[in-house]
Amino acid sequence: MNENPPSDVHPAPGPTAGQRIVCPNCGEDAEPGDLFCEGCGQDLPDGITPVPADSSKRPGGLSHPAAALPTTPVDLESLSPVCRTCRGTTFQDGYCENCGSPAVKIRDHWEERPAAWVAAVSDRGVRHHRNEDGMAVSARPEPGSRAILVVCDGVSSSFDSDIASLGAARAAREVLDRPRPDVASVAGRISAWNERLALAGDEANKQAVEAGRHPSGRPGERQDSPPSCTFAAAVVDNGVIVVGWVGDSRIYWIPDFGEPEQMSRDDSWATEQILAGVPREEAENGPRAHAITRWLGPDSPDTVPTRDSRVPDRPGWLLVCSDGLWNYCSPASDLATLVRGLANEAQGDPSHLASRLIDWANAQGGMDNITVALARIAPIPPQRGNGITSDETTTPTQATSSGLNGVLDSAPTGPGNPHA
Amino acid sequence: MPSFSAEVFQNEFISEGATDVHAIVSVTCAGAGEAGRGEGGEAAEIIIVDTSGSMLDAKIIAARQAAAVAVDQILDGTWFAVISGTHVATRAFPYPNARVSMVQMEPGARAAAKDAISRLEADGGTAMGSWLKLAGQLFDTVPQATQRHAILLTDGQNQSEQPYQFQAAIESVTGRFQCDCRGVGADWDVAELRHVSTALLGTVDLIANPAAMAADFESLMQKAMGRGVAEATLRVWAPQGSHLLWVRQVSPSVEDLTSRKVEVNPLTSAFPTGAWGDESRDYHVAVRVPPQPVGQERLAARVQLLVQDSVVSQGLVKARWSGDDALTTRIDPAVAHYTGQAELAVVIQEGLAAKAAGDEATATTKLGRAVALAAETGNDEATSKLRKVVDIDDPATGTVRLKRSVDKLDEMALDTASTKTTRVNKR
Numbered sequence: 001m002n003e004n005p006p007s008d009v010h011p012a013p014g015p016t017a018g019q020r021i022v023c024p025n026c027g028e029d030a031e032p033g034d035l036f037c038e039g040c041g042q043d044l045p046d047g048i049t050p051v052p053a054d055s056s057k058r059p060g061g062l063s064h065p066a067a068a069l070p071t072t073p074v075d076l077e078s079l080s081p082v083c084r085t086c087r088g089t090t091f092q093d094g095y096c097e098n099c100g101s102p103a104v105k106i107r108d109h110w111e112e113r114p115a116a117w118v119a120a121v122s123d124r125g126v127r128h129h130r131n132e133d134g135m136a137v138s139a140r141p142e143p144g145s146r147a148i149l150v151v152c153d154g155v156s157s158s159f160d161s162d163i164a165s166l167g168a169a170r171a172a173r174e175v176l177d178r179p180r181p182d183v184a185s186v187a188g189r190i191s192a193w194n195e196r197l198a199l200a201g202d203e204a205n206k207q208a209v210e211a212g213r214h215p216s217g218r219p220g221e222r223q224d225s226p227p228s229c230t231f232a233a234a235v236v237d238n239g240v241i242v243v244g245w246v247g248d249s250r251i252y253w254i255p256d257f258g259e260p261e262q263m264s265r266d267d268s269w270a271t272e273q274i275l276a277g278v279p280r281e282e283a284e285n286g287p288r289a290h291a292i293t294r295w296l297g298p299d300s301p302d303t304v305p306t307r308d309s310r311v312p313d314r315p316g317w318l319l320v321c322s323d324g325l326w327n328y329c330s331p332a333s334d335l336a337t338l339v340r341g342l343a344n345e346a347q348g349d350p351s352h353l354a355s356r357l358i359d360w361a362n363a364q365g366g367m368d369n370i371t372v373a374l375a376r377i378a379p380i381p382p383q384r385g386n387g388i389t390s391d392e393t394t395t396p397t398q399a400t401s402s403g404l405n406g407v408l409d410s411a412p413t414g415p416g417n418p419h420a
Numbered sequence: 421m422p423s424f425s426a427e428v429f430q431n432e433f434i435s436e437g438a439t440d441v442h443a444i445v446s447v448t449c450a451g452a453g454e455a456g457r458g459e460g461g462e463a464a465e466i467i468i469v470d471t472s473g474s475m476l477d478a479k480i481i482a483a484r485q486a487a488a489v490a491v492d493q494i495l496d497g498t499w500f501a502v503i504s505g506t507h508v509a510t511r512a513f514p515y516p517n518a519r520v521s522m523v524q525m526e527p528g529a530r531a532a533a534k535d536a537i538s539r540l541e542a543d544g545g546t547a548m549g550s551w552l553k554l555a556g557q558l559f560d561t562v563p564q565a566t567q568r569h570a571i572l573l574t575d576g577q578n579q580s581e582q583p584y585q586f587q588a589a590i591e592s593v594t595g596r597f598q599c600d601c602r603g604v605g606a607d608w609d610v611a612e613l614r615h616v617s618t619a620l621l622g623t624v625d626l627i628a629n630p631a632a633m634a635a636d637f638e639s640l641m642q643k644a645m646g647r648g649v650a651e652a653t654l655r656v657w658a659p660q661g662s663h664l665l666w667v668r669q670v671s672p673s674v675e676d677l678t679s680r681k682v683e684v685n686p687l688t689s690a691f692p693t694g695a696w697g698d699e700s701r702d703y704h705v706a707v708r709v710p711p712q713p714v715g716q717e718r719l720a721a722r723v724q725l726l727v728q729d730s731v732v733s734q735g736l737v738k739a740r741w742s743g744d745d746a747l748t749t750r751i752d753p754a755v756a757h758y759t760g761q762a763e764l765a766v767v768i769q770e771g772l773a774a775k776a777a778g779d780e781a782t783a784t785t786k787l788g789r790a791v792a793l794a795a796e797t798g799n800d801e802a803t804s805k806l807r808k809v810v811d812i813d814d815p816a817t818g819t820v821r822l823k824r825s826v827d828k829l830d831e832m833a834l835d836t837a838s839t840k841t842t843r844v845n846k847r
Contacts, residue, residue, distance in 0.1 A: 086660070093722070093736060098687070100659030100709070100719035126713045366713070 076107040076166065084109040084124075107131050107162070109358075111351065115139035118147045119351035120373035123358045125324055126366030132156055133322045133371040134165030134229065136173035139236075147236040148176040149373035151249045152204065153322040155228040155295060160211045160218075164227035167207030168296055172200040172233055180237070190242055190309045193235050197244035201305040204231055205296040212298035228297035231305060232264060234320050236375050241318055244305030247292045249371075250326050252335055255316035260336035263308055267294035284330055290323070315378040317343065317353075324370030325361050350374040422452045422649050422696070424725055424733035429754035432738040433747040441707045441720040443737040444670065444754040444844075448700040453648030455695070456498055460650030460728065461566030464499035464522060465641070466555045466597075467491070469512075470574040471504045475542035479575055479604060482630035486637040487537045490571060491530055493641035498525045499562045502537060505572075506544030507580035509554035512536050521561040545580030548572070548616065549589030556593040567650035567695055568597035570620075571640055573633075575604045578612055594619045598694045600640055602627055603836075606828040610835040611769075618675060621694035626836045628829045647695035649727055654691040654703065655684065657722040662709040664721075667691055670758035671702035674765045674839040693725075702843075704758050705737060714743045757797055757844035764793040764802060768838035772809075772831055775822065784810075784822055792818030799842045805834040 080103065082089055088098035095102055108124040108131050118139035124131040132154030139147040152169040154161030181192050212226035230247025241263075243251045248266040265271060269291040273283035283289065296303050317339055329335045338360065339353070346352035354372045361370045430443035456463025467487050475483060487502065494500050499522045504512040513536035514523050523529050551572065559568045578586050599620035601613045604627045617624040627633050654677070658664050667689070669675040677691040684690050693701070707720045721737035742748050771786030787810050794802040795815040806812070808830035810820040 093719070095719035095722075095736075096659075098660050100662075102717050102719070127715045129715070 076110060077105055079103045080106045080109065105131075107166075111354070112137045113351050115141050115143075115147070117143040117350060117376040118149070118374065119349075119354050120149065120151075120320075120371070121351075121354040121358050122371040123324075123362065123366075123369065125369050126362055128156070128369055130162060131369050132162040132165055132229075133324065133369040134162070134167070134169040135371050135373055136166075136169040137373050138173055138177055139375070143376065144236065144378055145238055147318075147375045148173050148233070149236075149318065149320040149375060150176070150200075150204075150231075150233045151320045151322055151371050151373055152232070152296070153230040153247065153249050153324075153369070153371070155230075155292070155297075158225045158228045158297065159221045160216050160227045161229055163216060164208035164211040164297060165229035167211060168204035168229055168231060171207045172204040172231065175200040175203050176233065176235060186240055186311060189237055189240055193237065193240075193242035193309070194244075194307050197233060197235070197242065197305055197307050200233060201231055201244060201246060201296070201303055205300070205303040208297040208300075226298040228295045228300065230292065230322070231296050231303075232320050233305070234263075234318055234373075234375070236318060236377065240309065240311055241377070242307065242309040244307040246294045246296055246303060246305050248290070249320070249322050252319045252321075252332055253310055253312065253316060254319060254332070254336045254339050255312065255314045256340070258314065260316075260332040262332045263310065265306065266292070267306075268292045280330065284327075312377055315376075317350075318375040318377055320373040321357075322369060322371040324366070324368035325357060325372055327368060328361055328364040348376065350376050422458070422727075422732075423450050424448065424727075425450075426723065426725065426733040426735040428723075428735040428737060429752050430737060431748075431750050431752045431755070432740050433742045433744070433750075434739055435745070435748040436714050436741060436743060437711050438741070438748070439708050439711050440665065441709060441737060441739045442752070442755045442759075443705050443721070443723075443735075444702050444752070444758055445705055445723045445735045445737070446671075446700060446702045446754075447654075447725050447733060447735075449649060449696045450698055452646065452697045452699075454495060455567055455569075455645045455647050455650075456495065456565070458648045458650070460648075462497070462499060462562070462564050463495075463567040463645075463650070464559055464562050464565035464569070464597075465494050465644065466501045466503060466522075466558060466568075466570040468503045468505055468551050468555060468570055468572040469537075469540060470506075470546065470572075470576070471540050471542050472506050472544050472546045472574075472576060473542055474546075474576050474607065478630050480540065480542045482604070482633045483573060484537050484540055486573070486633035487540075488534045489634045490637040490641040491525075491533050491537065493638055493645060494525045494530075495645050496525050496527075498645075499523070499565045500525055500529075500533070501558050502533060503551055503554055503558075504540055505546070505548065505551035505574075507547045507550075508544070509547070509550040511554065511558065512540060521558045522565075546574065546576050546578055547580040547585075548574065548578045549581050549586040552593045552599070552616070552620075553589050555599075556596050559597050567647070569644045569647075569695070570597055570599045571637065571644075572599055572601045572613075572616065573604065573637075574601070574608055574613070576607050577609045590616060590619050595692065598622050600644075601625075602633075602636060602640075603832075604630055604633060606832060610832055614836075621692065623673065624836055626829070626832050628833065643697065644695075646697040649696040651727070652693050652696050652732070653726045654693050655688060655724045655726055655731075656691070656705060657688045657724075658707045658720065659709060659718060660687060662707050662720070664689060665706035665708055666704070667706075668704045668762060669693075669701055670704045670762055671700070671841045671843055674762050674841060677703075690726075700843075702754075702758065704755070704762065707737065709739055712739075712741050714741045716741050754844045758841065760793050760797040761799065761841040764790055764797065764799065765838045765841075767793065768802070768806075768834060772835050775809075775831075780822055784820060787822070788818035788820040790818075791815050791820050797842065801837060801840065801842070802834075805830070805837055809834055 083096040084104050085101040086099040088096045090097040091103050111121045113119045120135050120137045122133050122135045134152040136150045150169045150172045152165040154165035208227050230249040232245040232249035234243045234251050243263050245264040248268045251264040252262050254260040270283040270289045274280050342356040343353050354374050357372045358370050425448050427446045469483050501522045502513040504510045513533045555570050600622040601617040601624045614624045667677045680691050682690045709720050717740045720739040724731045724734040767786045767790045771783050775783035791806050809826050813819040
């Protein structure tokens with residue numbers, strides 16, 4: 001019973017025999033299959049995460065999970081101690097001792113894994129010399145309870161867009177990590193998150209604007225246009241998913257079975273074409289396919305994220321990604337086939353799945369930076385849910401309210417972005 | 421203290437799908453000091469003189485003089501011996517009845533050795549394998565001498581032992597000492613002696629006129645005494661999944677080192693390079709690496725020189741895949757130059773072998789190619805030696821005719837000089 005693997009390397013959901021599990025509220029030991037905690041009476045959701053023995057008794061360690069939301073403590077600009085190509089760990093003269101690949105910055109391939117059910121990986125790709133994607137994620141330990149996934153894709157024709165994208169993603173996470181108003185109803189929470197996403201988009205935009213005010217002046221930096229990036233954020237809140245976006249980074253909901261969907265709708269020239277009746281294949285491969293019509297940054301006319309929400313009725317994957325991934329599998333059905341297949345190989349572990357998706361995109365050519373953020377959603381059954389009525393969970397799909405409709409209807413489209 | 425430096429010449433840009441990376445690594449040693457006086461241990465020298473029956477008259481007189489001159493060049497304190505070689509090997513000095521196999525040079529020993537050398541007489545056959553084996557045994561008596569070098573002089577072919585015996589003898593002494601080989605007159609076999617010198621990290625040359633022997637021995641021994649670094653190893657790392665195609669010394673002479681490879685670990689190979697004086701040596705390293713997408717970079721090889729197990733210098737060979745033809749199609753001038761010089765050595769040797777076998781068509785083609793390569797790479801010495809073997813109609817296209825009567829010595833001079841390269845004009 002004391003041979004527990006550390007939680008951060010264990011394939012996530014579902015305790016198995018022999019694993020030690022604890023109550024996420026009070027840290028009391030629990031048994032697989034327990035419906036509630038014997039110590040505090042807290043409901044125990046399915047798929048509770050095993051934890052290492054030495055952390056379970058840490059006073060307050062798990063009783064205030066919100067205070068322990070992780071950020072990335074390392075300097076992303078420093079060189080990675082692990083080879084991006086072969087995972088080797090010894091370097092000489094700036095090259096991997098095993099495969100000869102140059103040592104790269106941590107930013108070229110890094111991962112955030114705030115909880116066993118949430119992970120994100122960002123990778124430079126094959127063709128680009130720098131990773132201009134930014135990302136920031138956070139999560140509470142209990143699966144499905146609370147997660148924040150933010151991906152920002154720096155526009156490569158603008159200067160310092162890598163600084164803008166990372167600053168924007170982290171600023172948005174910081175806003176979204178603040179305690180939300182205590183509302184029980186689904187509609188109330190969606191409404192609260194809609195407001196919070198607007199604020200997050202605003203704070204993210206400030207970072208991009210700030211990057212434009214203080215150019216880094218790094219050698220070789222392009223000077224064509226001020227820093228710009230996309231914005232795609234998803235919030236998981238006990239059975240509710242609320243999303244917001246600006247630009248063409250995407251949010252997909254991929255249930256384990258049934259119809260997958262792209263929750264975001266690109267602010268891009270290609271999408272405008274598709275809406276106008278041009279076939280997707282043709283529009284996404286046209287000369288201006290990658291021109292975005294909305295973005296964050298000093299020269300952006302409109303930075304308010306478009307928002308949407310869902311109450312999923314079955315287990316699945318919430319996926320936020322940059323176009324480095326979806327370029328190779330744009331339709332939700334194609335991506336779902338890929339994700340479901342790779343999820344099996346990854347044994348349901350979001351970290352492994354994210355890495356496999358990155359590897360897959362690189363194998364397709366890796367023409368752009370690739371960022372994938374994933375949350376494993378296993379909905380809380382109605383009778384044990386936190387403030388989700390049976391009504392709401394049995395009528396899944398779009399949880400729109402009148403206020404939300406207003407936002408969706410006014411989804412603004414700016415002028416064609418000069419940044420291709 | 422000796423100091424080493426390494427410089428790499430290559431075009432690191434290769435095209436999409438390309439796998440082969442070529443580089444010239446130029447290693448220079450300065451401040452080598454004198455043999456046996458550095459940190460590497462003491463030095464030992466053996467002079468091996470052919471005293472077979474064919475070494476009559478002028479040849480044995482010249483050989484005695486040359487050996488005596490060489491003895492003069494050996495630094496005091498150096499362990500040394502003289503071997504008289506016929507169908508058997510005899511220690512001429514220290515005298516066969518002496519209790520020690522090698523002595524340290526000092527004025528008394530020098531005078532005694534010269535006296536012994538003056539008594540050398542020509543009589544008997546030629547069994548070079550036995551000479552080399554005796555040299556190995558003598559060197560073994562002075563384990564404190566880590567820098568071991570011999571000069572072997574002969575005038576004939578190895579007729580008194582079977583080829584397998586000769587081969588076994590060469591293999592038994594490989595790695596135990598270095599040996600420079602010299603052939604006097606026109607009756608010895610260049611390929612046979614080159615086989616010895618290549619295995620024993622030495623040189624081979626022709627002394628056409630016995631009168632030139634003394635000067636040659638003097639300079640050989642001076643060079644040997646100027647090698648203050650007893651032993652250096654070339655070490656080459658190449659990444660996982662790659663294949664080291666070859667490591668070839670290309671200057672001052674062409675020597676393929678690939679057969680001397682010793683595996684250090686699955687990714688690293690070591691090649692012995694013998695003793696170093698103040699000099700530069702260039703190496704052509706060719707690696708086949710797994711192809712990578714355009715835009716990727718890999719370290720294709722790390723080339724290091726090691727002295728007493730420490731790295732004294734290194735050069736990095738890189739590969740960068742590019743879609744820009746302007747970058748990828750340029751061949752590095754040093755790589756091009758030495759590729760041509762290495763081919764020059766091969767076509768000269770093959771051309772002369774074909775000529776000796778009576779295959780005039782192949783000989784004409786090969787030597788014609790040699791003429792073109794020598795012209796292309798500016799190897800004037802090779803060109804002038806080729807002129808004595810073929811009539812050149814057009815050096816650019818390598819159009820030549822075999823001369824009807826050729827002095828055997830001119831052919832041998834061309835053969836022995838074939839591996840000597842001219843340095844490239846580096847940027």
